[in-house]
Amino acid sequence: xxxxxxxxxxxxxxxxxxxxxxxxxxxxxxxxxxxxxxxxxxxxxxxxxxxxxxxxxxxxxxxxxxxxxxxxxxxxxxxxxxxxxxxxxxxxxxxxxxxxxxxxxxxxxxxxxxxxxxxxxxxxxxxxxxxxxxxxxxxxxxxxxxxxxxxxxxxxxxxxxxxxxxxxxxxxxxxxxxxxxxxxxxxxxxxxxxxxxxxxxxxxxxxxxxxxxxxxxxxxxxxxxxxxxxxxxxxxxxxxxxxxxxxxxxxxxxxxxxxxxxxxxxxxxxxxxxxxxxxxxxxxxxxxxxxxxxxxxxxxxxxxxxxxxxxxxxxxxxxxxxxxxxxxxxxxxxx
Numbered sequence: 001x002x003x004x005x006x007x008x009x010x011x012x013x014x015x016x017x018x019x020x021x022x023x024x025x026x027x028x029x030x031x032x033x034x035x036x037x038x039x040x041x042x043x044x045x046x047x048x049x050x051x052x053x054x055x056x057x058x059x060x061x062x063x064x065x066x067x068x069x070x071x072x073x074x075x076x077x078x079x080x081x082x083x084x085x086x087x088x089x090x091x092x093x094x095x096x097x098x099x100x101x102x103x104x105x106x107x108x109x110x111x112x113x114x115x116x117x118x119x120x121x122x123x124x125x126x127x128x129x130x131x132x133x134x135x136x137x138x139x140x141x142x143x144x145x146x147x148x149x150x151x152x153x154x155x156x157x158x159x160x161x162x163x164x165x166x167x168x169x170x171x172x173x174x175x176x177x178x179x180x181x182x183x184x185x186x187x188x189x190x191x192x193x194x195x196x197x198x199x200x201x202x203x204x205x206x207x208x209x210x211x212x213x214x215x216x217x218x219x220x221x222x223x224x225x226x227x228x229x230x231x232x233x234x235x236x237x238x239x240x241x242x243x244x245x246x247x248x249x250x251x252x253x254x255x256x257x258x259x260x261x262x263x264x265x266x267x268x269x270x271x272x273x274x275x276x277x278x279x280x281x282x283x284x285x286x287x288x289x290x291x292x293x294x295x296x297x298x299x300x301x302x303x304x305x306x307x308x309x310x311x312x313x314x315x316x317x318x319x320x321x322x323x324x325x326x327x328x329x330x331x332x333x334x335x
Contacts, residue, residue: 013042014117016171017093021085022103023051026060028218033061035106036099037070041114046071049089051079081188082167090177099171101215107169108134108214116171116213127176127205128197129213130165132156136216142168144219147193148209149311159211163309164197169215176205180295184245186283190231191238198246199295202302232269232328236260236276241283245296263324 018036022029029048036046048071050058058075065071072092080088090098097117107113116129133145141156145166152160170193180199183192197207239260243253257277264273298306306312 013040013114014097014121015095016042016044016097016099016113016117017047017090017095018044018099018101018113019047019049019086019089019093020101020103021049021051021082021089022053022058022061023079024053024057025103026053026057029057029061029103030064031106032101032103033065033071036101036113037068038110039107039113040110042117044070044113045093045095047089047092048073049085049092050075051085052076081185083183083187083189083192084185086192087182087185090174090182096174097171098174098177100167100169102168102217104218105133105136105168105215108216112213112215113171116210119208119210120171120173123206125204125206126208127173127200127203128162128165128207129171130162130207130209131169131171131213131215132209132211133166133168133215133217136218142217142219145217151311155209155211157211160209161309162197162207162209163201163306164194165207165209167193168217171213173205176200176203179203181293186286187238187241188234190234191242195238195242195245198298198302198306199293201305202295202298230272232264232267232272233276233279236264236273237279237283240277240280241287244280244284245287245293246298247296259324263326263328266324266326267328269328 018039020029020032020036033046033048036044048061050061050073052075058073062073065073074089074092076085076088079085086100097120099113099116101107112131116131119129120126133142134140135142141153143153145168146153146156147164147166148160148162177196180196180203182196184195187195200207240253240257243256248256257280261270261273261277264270
C-alpha cells in the first residue's frame with residue numbers, strides 16, 4: 001500500500017489518534033498501520049500499543065516504521081487485555097477523536113476515517129461512530145463481528161442508531177470517553193464495548209452505525225468462535241458483573257447466573273460457568289469498595305431507549321429455558 005508523505009503540512013483535516021493493539025501477527029499489523037497512515041482528510045497519529053509480542057515481531061515492526069514520525073510504538077511488558085490496552089493507548093494521545101483498528105483489519109478506503117470524524121464533527125451529541133465490518137477474504141459482511149440485533153441485519157448497508165459498537169474498528173469522541181470513565185479494565189476482554197456504550201447513552205450521548213465507513217477484517221470465511229472454557233468464563237463473569245453495575249435486581253441476577261450455569265452444563269462448561277459466577281461476585285465487591293461510577297445507574301429513560309433500539313420484546317419463560325439448551329461451537333472446558 002502506498003503511504004502518503006509524512007510531511008505534517010500535507011495533512012489537511014482534524015487531528016485524530018488511530019490506536020492499534022498488537023500481539024504478534026507481524027505482517028497483518030504492518031498492513032494495519034500502513035492503512036492508517038494512508039488515510040486522507042485527517043491528520044493521523046498512529047499509536048501502536050504492543051501487548052508483549054515476541055521480540056522478532058516488534059523489532060520487525062519498529063524497523064519498518066523507524067523513519068515515520070506519525071507512528072508511535074509503545075511496548076507493554078504484559079498483555080493488558082482489550083479494555084486495558086485501549087485505555088493505555090488512548091492516554092498516549094491527545095486528539096479530540098480516537099479511532100480504534102484491530103491489527104488484523106484495514107480501512108477499505110483512504111477516506112474511511114474522515115467519514116467517521118466528519119460525522120462526529122457535525123453532531124456534538126454523537127459519541128461513537130461504529131464502522132461496517134466486512135470479511136477481508138470474501139467481501140461479505142462479517143457476521144461473526146455483528147453485535148447488533150439480528151433484526152437490523154438488513155440495515156447493514158444503510159446505517160442506524162445503535163446501543164453498542166463492534167470493537168474491530170470505531171471512532172470515539174475523546175471528551176465523552178473520558179467523561180464516563182473509559183473502559184472498565186477489570187473486564188479484560190468480552191463486553192467492554194457494551195459496558196462503555198450504555199454509560200455513554202446514560203450520559204446523554206448517541207451512537208451511530210455508519211455503513212459508508214468500512215473496514216476489512218481478516219477472518220477466514222469458514223472460521224467459527226471456539227467456546228473454550230476460558231472464553232466462557234469471561235462471558236459469564238463479565239455479563240453478570242455488567243448487569244450488577246447497571247442496577248439489575250438481585251433476583252434477576254440470580255436467574256441470569258442459573259441460566260449461564262445451565263447452558264454451561266449442557267455444553268460441558270459447567271466448571272467455567274461456576275468460576276465465572278464466583279468471579280463476578282468478587283468484581284462486584286471490588287467495584288463497591290472502589291466507589292460506584294454514577295453513569296452505571298441507568299435512568300428509566302435510558303433503559304427505555306436501549307430497549308427500543310435493541311428491539312427488546314418480552315420473552316416467554318419456556319423460550320428462555322429452551323435457549324439454554326443450545327450447543328456452542330467448539331466447546332471444551334479448560335477449567
